Amino acid sequence: MGRIRTRLAEPPFARAEGRIAVRQMIELRTQIVSLYALLSVNACALAFTHLGLTPPWLTLACPAVFVALCAARALHWWRLKPETLTEAQARRRLRLTTVLAIALSVGFVAWSIALGAHGGPYEQGHAAIFIAITVIGCIFCLTHLPVAAFGVTLVVTGAFLIHCLTSGNGVFVAIGLNTTFVTVVMVRILANNYRAFIELTQSQFEAQRLAEENARQALTDSLTGLPNRRAFFQQLEALASADGRAPFALAIFDLDRFKPINDSYGHNAGDHVLRETGQRLAAFAGAEVAVARLGGDEFGALIRRPADGAEVTAFSTRICEALRAPIWLGETPVVTGCSAGLALYPDAGRRAAELFDRADYALYHSKLNQRGRTTLFSQEHESAIRTERAIEAALHGPYLVHEIEVHYQPILDAGTNRVVMVEGLARWTHFTLGRIAPDRFVAAAERCGAIHRLTTLLLRKALADAARLPPEIGLSFNLSSHDLTSSETVVAILGIVRESGFDPRRLTLELTETALMRDFERAREAITLLQALGIRIALDDFGSGYSSLSYVHRLPLDKVKIDRSFMADLSSRQGERIVATILELCRNLDLSCIVEGVETADQLAILRRLGCRYVQGYLIGRPMRMTSLLERLGETGTGPDGGRAQRLSA
Structure with missing residues (x-):
């Protein structure tokens, strides 16, 4: 009994699973229509050969009923759309088909045997052929429903074999046995074919599952479980190109203080912060809101059918507030902060890329001017973008070399009261855009890939001017955050310094914390290479960032x-202590220290009392052209002292 149950559980006999059942229905649709056509034609042919030899109900009524039933079922299957069926519906229809097939087989075999009892040997032979063809046709057409095929075969072949064995006619006995043998072989072939069909279908399902899983993983951020950048842009493209073009909003969120948290607590803590941020953002997702992680500490949201800009701004502000809530790292709470940029479709743009750029610009505006808040892209921003594009075009233009120049601000040795260095500061006056602020055109150069050209152009100009300085006065020159991570720019700087003939030991290159954060290892390699030539390296804007002390220690x-910024509170006891601490740190690390932003005589006096050696600011002198600087230096002799410092000021 155990072997029988096992055999019945194998694919040809097992109940069709839902997904397999739908596939069976799809395969059966055309085959069963052909089966009903075959049965109808054969039944009519058999009835025709027995006309006048049997009662009319056998040759007219019965065939009419059979043909009507076959036509009705064939029409039903022809209209059927199996791919629209659910799993349960497919299984129910397969069971119904099996029952009807067995019922029709009983009727057809009984009718054909009844006809065989009339007429001569030709008519009886025709009846036998009809039964054999019926079995073969059923096996072939019901291949994908083996339970029905086996049921029909068992009914028809069994009844026909019994009829032949009990006929007493040796020919009919031979026909019955021969038909049974052929049927057994064909049933075995059917079983093998169906098993192959099941295996193929299951392998296709598995391949489809794996493909869907791969597609899901390709569109999912592995850390947060949110849709990733690719999925976000697919949805954005779909919304921007959809019929009807319903309005929607694009929001970009950026964590303001993720970098220092990641640096201070480690990458595992940073990953925890990102996961928690993803969970909080996912709470806002719904039918009208899709969220995603765009990369790093940047997240995005698509808001469908917003009422107006005020509503979607308020919604984005609520998200920022949720992301600003403290995140616990063990027993330590950290606050990342969050800024957002918003762009509305179609007001800010009609193309996906254009809309994303507008939202990104609004985010940049938030982080620059109102950190921690949401900025909605407006016409004012559009005008600013046009100006930025004009600046970028001018950076690549032929007139840049004539329009841009270097001004120089003196740095004073407070101990000897002599100017010992000048800092070169870029100044650009465009013939149509007018004067452009350095932070603006440097940022534009970094964005549009012109920073290499800008840096090398300014360095050549600065070294040419510095050659006119007395040999005891050095030159300080600022590098962009992109320069240190570009091997091409570092090599170019070394080449320019060598070609200029300027003593590398008189040259100081100033780096910001931002430059070091881009790629610390490459920055350290570049610093080592520059110092090998004799160039000095200074860390600019010390104390304004989160990791300045770390870089002093590691570089x-x-x-x-x-x-x-430290000069604003220098007159207070607390401010004086902070500056004194930094000066003491530099002395302990054997680092020269320059204090920027000295604007009053009182500030200079305090710094001298604290033992500060080098100072720079408007009190010492404003940035000016080299010719003006040389004239002022000639007028003041060795350097400014009290009234002299005033005279050196612009």
């Missing part, structure tokens, strides 16, 4: 420039 620096 072979020569100088530190204290950020001008």
Whole structure:
């Protein structure tokens, strides 16, 4: 009994699973229509050969009923759309088909045997052929429903074999046995074919499952479980190109303080922060809101059918507030902060890329001017973008070399009261755009890939001017955050310095914390290469970032420039202590220290009392052209002292 149950559980006899059942229905649709056509034609042919030899109900009524039933079922299957059926519906229809097939087989075999009892040997032979063809046709046409095929075969072949064996006619006995043998062989072939069909279908399902899983993984961020950048842009493209073009909003969120948290607590803590942020953002997702992680600490959202800009701005502000809530790292709470940029379709743009750029610009505006808030892209921003594009075009234009120049601000040795260095500062006056702020055109150069050209052009100009300085006065030159991570720019800087003939030991290159954060290892390699030529390295704006002290410890620096922001509170006891602490740190690390932003005589006096050696600011002198600087230096002799410092000021 155990072997029988096992055999019945094998594919040809097992109940069709839902997904297999639908596939069976699809395969059966055309085959069963052909089967009913075959049965109808054969039944009519058999009835025709027995006309006048049997009662009319056998040759007219019965065939009419059979043909009507076959036509009705064939029409039903022809209209059927199996791919629209559910799993349960497919299984129910397969069971119904099996029952009807067996019922029709009983009727057809009984009718054909009844006809065989009339007429001569030809008519009886025709009846036998009809039964054999019926079995073969059923086996072939019901291949994908083996339970029905086996049921029909068992009914028809069994009844026909019994009829032949009990006929007493040797020919009919031979025909019955021969038909049974052929049927058994064909049933075995059917079983093998169906088993192959099941295996093929299952392998296709598995391949489809794996493909869907791969597609899902390709569109999912592995850390947060949110849709990734690719999925986000697919949805954005679909919304921007959809029929009807319903309005929607694109929001980009950026964590303001993720970088220092990641640096201070480690990458595992950073991953925890991102996962928690993803969970909080996912709570806002719904039928009208899709969220995603765009990369790093940047997230995005698509808001369908917003009422107006005020509503979607308020919604984005609520998201920012949720993301600003403290995240616990063990027993330590950290606050990342969050800024957002918004762009509305179609007001801010009609193409996906254009819309994303507008939202990104609004985010940039938030982080620059109102960190922690949401900025909605407006016409004012559109005008700013046009100006930025004009600046970018001018950076690649032929007139840049004539329009841009270097001004120089003196740096004073407070101990000897002599100017010992000048800092080169870029100034650009465009013939149509007018004067452009350095932070603006440097940022534009970094965005549009013109920073290499800008840096090398300014360095050549600065070194040419510095050659006119007295040999005891050095030159300080600022590098962009992109320069240190570009091997091409570093090699070019070395080549320019060598070609200029300017003593590399008189040259100081100033780096910001941002430059070091881009790629610390490459920055350290570049610093080592520059110092090998004799160039000095200074960390600019010390104290304004999160990791300045870490870089002082980890890098072979020569100088530190204290950020001008510390001068605002220098007159207070607390402010004086902070500056004194930084000065003491530099002395302990054997680093030269330059204080920026000195604007009053009182500030200079305090710094001298604290033992500060080098100072820079408007009190010492404003940035000016080299010719003006040389004239002022000639007028003041060795350097500014009290009234002299005023005279050196512009």
